[in-house]
Amino acid sequence: METPILEAKNLGISFGGLKAVENFNISINQGELVGLIGPNGAGKTTVFNLLTGVYKPTEGAFFLCGNKMNGKKIHQVVQAGIARTFQNIRLFKTMTVLDNVKVAFGMKFKYRLASAIFRSPFYWKEEKDVEEKALDLLKIFGLEDKAGYMASNLPYGQQRKLEIARALATGMKLLLLDEPAAGMNPTETAELLDCINVIRKRFGIAILLIEHDMSLVMKICERIVVIDYGITIAKGLPEEIAANPKVIMAYLGADEDVDTLEELELSENTEGKG
Numbered sequence: 001m002e003t004p005i006l007e008a009k010n011l012g013i014s015f016g017g018l019k020a021v022e023n024f025n026i027s028i029n030q031g032e033l034v035g036l037i038g039p040n041g042a043g044k045t046t047v048f049n050l051l052t053g054v055y056k057p058t059e060g061a062f063f064l065c066g067n068k069m070n071g072k073k074i075h076q077v078v079q080a081g082i083a084r085t086f087q088n089i090r091l092f093k094t095m096t097v098l099d100n101v102k103v104a105f106g107m108k109f110k111y112r113l114a115s116a117i118f119r120s121p122f123y124w125k126e127e128k129d130v131e132e133k134a135l136d137l138l139k140i141f142g143l144e145d146k147a148g149y150m151a152s153n154l155p156y157g158q159q160r161k162l163e164i165a166r167a168l169a170t171g172m173k174l175l176l177l178d179e180p181a182a183g184m185n186p187t188e189t190a191e192l193l194d195c196i197n198v199i200r201k202r203f204g205i206a207i208l209l210i211e212h213d214m215s216l217v218m219k220i221c222e223r224i225v226v227i228d229y230g231i232t233i234a235k236g237l238p239e240e241i242a243a244n245p246k247v248i249m250a251y252l253g254a255d256e257d258v259d260t261l262e263e264l265e266l267s268e269n270t271e272g273k274g
Contacts, residue, residue: 003066005030005206006174010060011050012230020046021230024060026208028174033200033207035221037214037241039251043230044210045087048176051208052084053077065173081173085163085180093152097143097162100151101134104169137165140202141195157188161195168199174206175199181213189213193220218242226250 004027011024021043028034036044049055051062053074061070064080072080092100138144141161146154151162160180167175177196181189193216200207211217217224217238224241226234228250234241241247 002029004028004063005032005065006051006062006208007066008051008060008062011047011057011062012059013046013050013055014058019230021050021227022059024050024227024230024232026225028206028208030173030206031200031204032223033196033209033221035209035211035217035224035238036227037211037217037224038227038233041229042227042250044227045178046230047227048084048178048208048210051077051174051176052082078170078172081171082176083167083170083172083174084176085160085167085178087179087182089156089159089163091151091159091163091166093150095151096147097138097149097151097154098131098134098147100162101137101166101169102130104166105130105133134169137168138162140168140198141165142191157184157191160184160188160192164195164199168203172205174208177207177209177211179210179212181211181216189216192216196220214242 006026006028008024008026012022013020024047026034026036036047038044046055050057051069053069053072053076057070061068063069064082067080069077069080069082092103095103135144135147138147141158141164143154143158143161143165146158151159154162160183164175164177164180180196181192184192196207197220199205209217209221221238224234224236224238225232226241226244226247233246233250234244236244
């Protein structure tokens, strides 16, 4: 039986007497893309913080390729093979687009300090190899012609893509995407969807996605987990989740004439335009 890339068993955390996440269970295999959704404040980002070493679980455990990750520091989690993006973009904005990606390859450099100081032939070979790999990643996102730009000068949607490219440069086994489509227009969202599909096919990595854009979630996710107040309330295929009464109630907070999550999102968008 295949060992899951990610497996969380009864994972949870309490802050004082408040249980922010409780009995969270999930299993993701290589190449799978699973959605994690829920209303604002449901505990989604807290789950990501648990899986990346920002928070230490107070109950349960999680495993990467069968290896227990509890208690690992953030850099150890990254080295093991988990990378993430954030709700608020976190780039090195005074560095170039290319250098933002190259810096993520840092742990893979093989040359020693002396080689870097004296610029040995081995140093230049390593630098060339890393630059080629970084440019290759930028091409996936259509950013190769922006390699020399300052990251801060990129449009918002391209900054999002650069953040994902940088995460890929760590050579992860599991990629955690925290609302990657936030702030994007429909065209940028469509481009992002294409990019995610490309990296899945090319790298075969597992992806856990937090996203509020239900049309994106329903198009791209194979399975979906829904949490509310830190508790899992539903799991299933996109079409099952979209029509699940518990899920719709969690988003609405009251009975309304809405049959699916997509109808809910459409009604909210219409109200916003009015």
